Amino acid sequence: MHNLETATLKLGVFRPFDSLGQALVAAALHRQHEVSALVEDLNSLRARPGLRCKLGGLASSLEVSEAVMGLDVIFAMLGDQPPRQLPPQCGALIDGALRAGVPRLFLVGHWQWLVAPQDAADEQLGAGLARSLEVSGLDWTLVEAPTLVEGLRIDDFSRAAAPVDVASQQALACAEALLDEVRLGLHRRQCLRLRDPGR
Template sequence: MKNAETPVVKLVLYGAMSSLGSALMAEFMRRQHEVIAILDDLTALEPLPGLRTKCGDLFDAARVRQSVAGGDVVACLLDAPGLAMGLEQQENLLLEPREQVRAVEALIAGMQTAGVRRLFLVGNFEVLDQPEMEAYPDRQAAEAILDALQGSTLRWTLVNAPQSVSGLTLEHFSQPAGSLPPKLDEPVQRLARVAAGIADEQQLNLHVGEHVNFVC
């Protein structure tokens, strides 16, 4: 049962099929918020209270506008496998650096048109603090993404992608702490803390226009 005093936040999530995506879904639903997962395959997630799925295409600004419309905050996990690309069959593809830039440009355009301003963008942004990486594609893509965000009207936060473990699902993050095998419990708790940190940032309106790293 929802607490009537809890303002419901609608999170639009790109990258729901990743481990951090599962952690974010679990954390926002635990806080009695709603999650809208943008997927190519609408049957990839079982229906749950507070969870909806929508089709989308992260490379198409018009599709982004349709997907995020009505949301309060968007989280996009650029390093997640299987990001929504409007494909008939889901593929666990990872975006190359230049593809990430294109995706963010479409995301910005779609969000601005839809009037959704708050964005958490998770990716390989630690390279922004590594001058020796200046000539590498990852650093160049991160700088291009930062420039695009700074030229937008969005209220954005860049988040360094945490070390992830494949195969973790929403069910893992819904278990009581300490109930999983040790080899799973540590990454689940670590990713859960990152998800809680992002949820806290959203709730408290922290680090807008900044680049953050959650140390867990």
């Protein structure tokens, strides 16, 4: 039963397959949000109460906009993507969110090359993305993906059997921190590094 005192948000998560993505889905469902897993293969993730699987890729802004229409917040889990693939994917996310009218965008990946370029190649690679973010008008947040144990799944974060192992606790703590960012409206148009869990 839904707690009427809890504000319900419609969240979309692109590529929710790593441990943080799975923890984010589990934590959002626990908070009674509506969650859409935006995937390129509908058989890649099992639907469950409160979670719907919807086709969605990052190939174009049109594909993104069709996937995110009606959502309040988008999370894109990009931690496994090489830097050179990030600008076009992020461009599709930015333009798709604008087209669909989704105001809040979290890009979760590795951004050191963008925030502190080491050479001219990094600087050139990041210039267009930084400009697109700044002029978009979206409330975006770049999140530096934390180092977590891989292979965790939604069921590992079940409240019926609260996570007791350190790896699950760390992933869940990061996911809860991201949802708190949404609730409190923090770090808009900024880069965010989650505190290393376990320290």
